[in-house]
Amino acid sequence: MLRPMLFAASLTLAPPALAEVPRVVTDIGPVESLTAIVMGDLGTPDRLLQPGDSPHHMALKPSQARALSGADVVIWIGPDLTPQLAGQIGTLAVSARSLPLAELPATHLLPARDTGLFPHDHDEDEHHDDHNEVHEDHAEEHDDHDDDHGHGLHDPHVWLSPENATHWLTEIADALAIADPDNAETYRANARSGADTIAKAVAEASTTLAPLNGRPLAVAHDAYQYFEDHFGLTVLGAISDAEANTPGPARLAALRDGLATDKPACLLIEPGTDPRLLNIVEGSGVPTATLDPLGTDLPQGATLYPELIADMARRIMTCAGL
């Protein structure tokens, strides 16, 4: 007698709760992870970019267009990372709530670097001044609905700042709470415990990276500035810029000279790095580590973001032989 009664009760209670959970679409793995942390057991976000897709050069496929048009909430980095996505969200996800994380006022932004070799010492306060200026300019342009969002003003790899990611958990919880007020408390509680998980991963990465002690690195794609900034790493230069453009001969020549004088302990490459670019360090004995700022080769879902931070630190240290 007891079992049928329980079954009947769950049938009555479950459907309304499920119907309330919004359909959430995200752009890249790390944003999917942060969103999955906030949604917890309530639901699973979709993700537009699949392994191997470059956010810098994406073309929307029909399946991605369908996902966007069915979305209640779109959580994405913003037009500087995926310029192609900006217009599509406006046309396909008209009624959806859009949360472009890089454009939130509290997001910490760093100016994009435009040279292959980076200046060595930097000033913390300067970053914050630059951030505010860049952000105000950007907001003005955005109001005009100009097609040119001012790309290149700041480095779009904002998720590699654990401070940004931690702050976004709260913003994501707020956006989902507006779309789904019944579950507001659950979203906020999940965001708080997610912040603790990220703090643990950051502490682990700091401990892992400590023996590096200022030893310099070089990177194939200028994607790690926020990670460098947070963990105080020294990076001598990048082969391709923050928007992953193919480097010109002048940039390559400067880099070749610079890295011959000041030899990096490790060169960070990505799964898609053009092997022809690596002849810059060929024969120099500089070891390489394959890192992926999107965490493509890690288990996907809620665990990805904290694991990405801890895992990048471990790969750098293995490469540096420490």
Ligand SMILES: [Zn+2]
């Ligand atoms: Zn990139």
